Amino acid sequence: MEAKESNGKTETATDHVAIIFGVTGLVGRELAKRLAKKSKWKVYGVARNPEINPIQSSNYHFIPCDLLNPLESQQKLSLLKDVTHMFWVTWASQFPLDTPDCCKQNEAMMSNALNAILPAAKVLKHVSLQTGMKHYVSLQGPSKEKEVCYYDEECPRVSADYNFYYVLEDLLKERLACNVGWSVHRPGLLAGSSNRTFYNFMGSLCVYGAICKHLNLPFVFGGTKERWEEVCIDGSDARLVAKQHIWAATNDCISSIGGQAFNAINGPSFTWKEIWPTLANKFEVEVPQEMFLEDFWFEKAMSDKKKVWREIVSKQGLIQTEMEDLANWVFLDMLFRCQVKMLGTRDKADHLGFKMRCKTLDSILYWIDFMRNEKFIP
Secondary structure, X not given: OOEEEEOOEEEEOOOEEEEEEOOOOHHHHHHHHHHHOOOOEEEEEEEOOOOOOOOOOOOEEEEEOOOOOHHHHHHHHOOOOOOOEEEEOOOOOOOOOOOHHHHHHHHHHHHHHHHHHHHHOOOOOEEEEEOOHHHHOOOOOOOOOOOOOEEOOOOOOOOOOOOHHHHHHHHHHHHOOOOOEEEXXXXXXXXXXXXXXXXXXXXXXXXXHHHHHHHOOEOOEEOXXXXXXXXXXXXXXXXXXXXXXXHHHHOHHHHOOEEEEEEEOOXXXXXXHHHHHHHHHHHOOEOOOOOEEOOOOHHHHHOOOHHHHHHHHHHHOOOOOOHHHHOOXXXXXXXXXXXXXXXXXXXXXXXXXXXXXXXHHHHHHHHHHHHHHOOOOO
């Protein structure tokens, strides 16, 4: 690679080299696309399975790797001696959340990656870890909160709770040397495009809308009245979260300090009751007079619709996917019936200069159009 002189110092044309673990996920894809467009970045993208829509850029290099396999991780990642920035936006979903097995598996996966990267990448400057707003709450048992609580980054961890977010934070704190900064980013409900995301809200919503239109079904909201009417969760646009990752990793005032945490949320609050009619219009489906039905469960209503989705894919000439590649009905039921509220403040990131904001409805509408353009949905 060609070298050049700058201020008496010889630099290569690529000043920054990123490795993105979980590059096929909602934020991983957006991170790779943004960084690959930058002339002074080279990007390695790591995922277990190959990409359906590969990123077309000479700056981008995809590495298939099973991070749960320590030998494979060592063989493929220890060769990457030029990595300057590491982005961890993946997780192992084999075991239920809030279990010891989930914690152990995610710790093993990150350990395998660090064991390969840290001895090789002597120029590593920053590690960026993505977790989520579940850092602040426990899903075990009913919530005791009656009022809306907005969590900031200094709120204490939930005691006596198995949360793999804590395990990963502690692992970074233990493993990174003093000269490697790191940051933690905590999004809420992510909106983005991927067919490789287990808790895929956008995929679930879009498949539901497509099936309702195809079968002329009413576009109803199934959940609790509280989740229908009250502010209960923050939206997080994948573009915003990716931009915050890059902002923290390349901001000298932040990147050199270990363990800085930031809520990565859109900003303005919303209720499902406010935005559901607009979503129905976007999908061109029937807006029933009674949009909220407490006894409607997505898992039950959609369990026999796999053949219907295949018909839609064939008729509309979409990318070949099974319904479960995009939709997770158990997650949608859990989201709309969750007993805890996950709401945060943006004060810390705003104060330090991160100004990007989004309206969650606008985010959802944008990603519906995006998924249509990618031929994931009709």
